[in-house]
Amino acid sequence: MNKKPNANLAKPKSPAMIDDSFGRKSIALKELSAYLELSQSTVSRVINGGAKAHRISEETQRRVLAAAAEFGYEANVIARSLRQKRTFTIGVLVPEISEGYSTAVLSGIEDALLKEGLFYFVASHRHHAELLEAYPRLLISRAVDGIIAVDTKVSENIPVPVVAISGHRHSQHMISVELDHRLAAHQALEHLQKLGHQRIAFIKGQAFSSDTSHRWKAIREVAGKLGITLYPDLVVQLRSADPSPEPGHLATQELINRKSPFTAIFSFNDVSAIGAITALREAGMQVPRDVSIVGFDDVLFAATSHPPLTTVRQPLRQMGQMAATTLLGLIQGDGRMAPGSVITVYSELVVRKSTARLSH
Structure with missing residues (x-):
């Protein structure tokens, strides 16, 4: 005799929808989490790009993203910012964006920030004095949570946490990542x-x-x-x-x-x-x-x-990753590193074919 399907296993009803300020239908995190029978923190981490860091399964990620697309859910960044008093945005100062040093460092910074679901601005100053002075103020006016300065001298008066890569300016107001x-x-x-x-x-x-x-x-x-x-x-x-x-x-x-x-x-x-x-x-x-x-x-x-x-x-990419994770620690106040600290990294000789024994 066939058993009746268990009502408890049936798919939940579609969640209640609300109108946003533009008259569009949307869904709140609480309702989306209840519909998926997942915690709000799990759904939030998937939506904000933190699934990998928190080892959330690919199947769960697919479910969350599919439901978010179906019901038009978008993370309310403004609400999150007001609640946590953060903008989840980082400013990055570089001399230029070109193949070479800056690009390699930026790739490491990007790796770490994307893993945590953060947005970032990159400002290239080309060593122009007026831009070196203006860009930190401009980033602060955009309410960045912190600044990473790559091969760039910055003022000690910046009112947000700062990590410098190859800055060589030891200050009680920032952390430096430097090569030996x-x-x-x-x-x-x-x-x-x-x-x-x-x-x-x-x-x-x-x-x-x-x-x-x-x-x-x-x-x-x-x-x-x-x-x-x-x-x-x-x-x-x-x-x-x-x-x-x-x-x-x-x-x-x-x-x-x-x-x-x-x-x-x-x-x-x-x-x-x-x-x-x-x-x-x-x-x-x-x-x-x-x-x-x-x-x-x-x-x-x-x-x-x-x-x-x-x-x-x-280790350019690693230097970028270190700078980003260190800055996030400063912003979150984890206490692992204090401003004024120096993180030393080490080089490696790579021998190829542009050097040879002296023959004459």
């Missing part, structure tokens, strides 16, 4: 020294970059310990804010025109190292047959350049 430049310099110089190079040329970073002076100080200290002579004629500096390889190209032309022999170049970043390779090729020199080159950062195209670039790898 002494280790990075040692990895590059020891590698070139073991290959027999002693007359090493250096392409310093632009004066406005936060990393330039700290990295150069580290290079001088490490060179002294390794017994490598720094020749003034073999030191040039990137001058333009252009994020392309052209500044590195021009700096290497300047080196070549000085007529002071060198067998290797340690360049401030991978982008300028690519420009250096082009300048050497135009002068009839081959890399690494005539000149070995070491870059810095290990951006995406470093492995596919011609030749593939030996470089000091910064």
